[in-house]
Amino acid sequence: MNKILEVNNVSAGYGSEVVLKNVSIEVFENDFIGVIGPNGGGKTTFLKLLLGQLQPMQGAIHHFPLNEGETLFGYLPQTSNIDKKFPITVQDVVLSGLLSPKRFFGSHTKANKHKAAELMQMAGVLHLASKSIGELSGGQLQRTFLCRALIADPRLLVLDEPNTFVDNKFEKELYELLKELNKQMAIIMVSHDVGTITSYVKTIACVNRSLHYHKSNKISQQQLASYDCPLQIITHGKVPHTVLLDHKETLTPNPK
Amino acid sequence: MFTILQEILEYQFLQNALWASVLVSVAAGIVGSYITSRRMVFLSGGITHASFGGIGIAYYFGINPVMGALVFAILSAFGIEALANRKTVREDSAIGILWAFGMAIGIIFVFLTPGYAPNLMNFLFGSILTVTQSDLLMLLALDVILIALFWLFFNPILFISFDPEFAQTQKVPVKVVQYILTALMAAAIVLSIRVVGIILLISLFSIPPATANFFTKTFKGMILWSIAISLIGTFVGLLASYRVNIPSGAAIIVVFVVMFALAKLVSYTTMRVRIRTENNKLHQA
Structure with missing residues (x-):
């Protein structure tokens, strides 16, 4: 296994605030x-x-x-940070993912446009290619940004x-797609929906002022607490605490 | 109409004014689309007014006021950017401070200058009929630089403006590009002061792109439409100002706003008509 990047201590x-x-x-x-x-724990x-x-x-x-x-x-930002009134088309947003210091001149090549079309086809936004981003729904915008990434x-x-x-x-499609993409690339995904992501990711990083790396996708409420990560995994009625089982889709409360 | 053509051929100052409106329209169309897309209209207003400080100082020391304004405009633009990046001051507060500070410096130095400053009103309210050949040459140089840059680097400019954070993850020199564009924006603002004046300048850069936005949803389209709209607005405003003898800047802005209102009306009506025909189709089906 090759290492891609390493964060060392x-x-x-921002400013003087750590x-x-x-x-x-x-x-x-x-x-x-x-x-x-x-x-506010420092995920962003x-x-x-x-x-x-x-x-x-x-x-x-x-x-x-x-x-x-x-x-x-490849970066998929939170779409709430994007100016949806900006005059740009879906196809241009996707192509903007190819911007790099080496490709600074001139217009898009045929091959690049073809690649953009293939991705938009896969994400189901090809019919919107020439629309401006202001005309898209939240989900369509996410799909467009995924193509760019x-x-x-x-x-x-x-x-x-x-x-x-x-x-x-789309959420289910997205996770299935990510599983497929994971064969070719590493993925880091921030999510507030702890319950859902644990059934798709391989490992979990708890970020709250510091980072605890949990090298498994199964995590219990007690472990979260010991990582100083006060999150509710999932609540089921009056069950005091719940644990995610090794199931793909279904989550059952811990019979304790 | 014929007499106007005759007068244009006869009088150098009218020819200069016409050329000025063409050159300013190109600069304002390109820079204005950039400003509007990045929501920097207020920032450009701050730079415009801050540049008055440079004009005042230049008057006091007897230097070319345009040069003084240019230095002040670029410095205040970079100052606002730097203050806002450090996040110790909010960007709109930083703009507000420099906006007023520049004007205050300008007023103090104009007041201290012995004698009366006869061209001062031209800087505040614009006077397209007093444009000189050296003004035109500077505008031409600016237009050439703007067209060349936006031609060669259209995609990087578009993509960096749209989502600078993403561009940064692709190792693109976002800050360099933004600083170059900010400097050009300051230059375009200062060189356009002669035409509409400091007080009205913000509209020259914001109304045509806002009008263009009714007809186009792309950045390229916005630039081309803005140039066309600016051309019509400045021509008509110029003629009106010459005929009726009113300040050119004010005349141009009134024409711009009328065009904006008409465009809004047209886009509203076409939308209503489209909805009605679609409803009719639904009823028939």
């Missing part, structure tokens, strides 16, 4: 890491660090060399809460 924050302390994690190809944690800061949008105050992030023509990151064949796909604003049908 990194602290980070949000994350002494974070370490190694990401290998074919990893599928679910990032969970309470709001962690992603910014990984993606190079924020520089560490302390420690270092090491990227391992890529092969010729490879891209490191994938078009450059990234080694590491980073998804920030991909299941917000999407319908159940």
Whole structure:
């Protein structure tokens, strides 16, 4: 297994405020890491660090060399941060995923447009290619951004809460698709929906001021508490606490 | 109509004014679309007014006021960007501070300058009929730079403007591109002051793109429509200002707003008609 990147004892924050302390994690190809944690715990800061949008105050992030023509990151941001009135078409958004310092001149090649069309076909937004993003629904917008994240064949796909604003049908399709993509690339996914992601991811990173890396997709309420990650996995009536079983779709309360 | 053509051929200042409206329309169409798409209309207003500080200082020391304005505009643009990036001051507060500070500096230095500043009103309210050949050459140079940059780097400019955070993850030099565009925006603002004046300038960069947005949903379309709308607005405004003898800047802005209202009416009516025909189809089916 090849290592893609390594975060070594990194602290980070904004101004003089430290949000994350002494974070370490190694990401290998074919990893599928679910990032969970309470709001304000530093999930977004962690992603910014990984993606190079924020520089560490302390420690270092090491990227391992890529092969010729490879891209490191495919990034799906939270769509709530996007200006939906911006005058840009769906096809252009998808093609913007190919932007890189090497491809700065000129217009899009036929091959690139073909690739964009294939991805839009897969995501079910090809018929919207020439629409402007303001005319799309939340789910369609997510699909478009997923195409943008994938078009450059990234080694590491980073998804920030991909299941917000999407319908159940797309959510299930998305997770099945991610499982398929995981054969070719590593995936890091932030989600507030702890119950659902644990049945798809391979490992779990709990982020709350620091990071606890749980190398399994099964996690109990007690473990979460010991990681200082006060999250409710799932509530079922008056059952005091619940544990996720090794099932794909169904979640049953712990018969304790 | 014939007499106007004759007068244009006869008078150099009218020819200059016409050329100025063409050159300013191109710059305002390109830069205005960028400003509108990135929601920087308020920022551009701040830069415009801050540049008055440079004009005042230039008057006091007897330098070319356009140069003074240019230095102030670029410095205030970078200052706002730097303040906002450090997140210690909110961006709109930073704009508000520099907006008023620039005007205050300008007023103080104009007041301190001995004698009366005769062209001061032209800077505040614009005077397209006093455009000089050196103004035109500077505008031409700006247009050439803008067209070349937007031609060669259209996609990177579009993509970085749309989602700078994503562009950053692709190792694109986002900050460099943004600073270059901000500097060009400041230059376009300052060189357009002569035409509409500081007080009205914000509309030259925001009304045509807003009008264009009724007809097009792409960045390229917005630029081309904005240039066309600016051309019509400045021509008609210029003629009106010459004929009726009113300030050119105000005349141009009134034409812009009338065009905006008409475009809104047209887009509203076509939408109503489309909904009605679709409803009729549904009823028939």
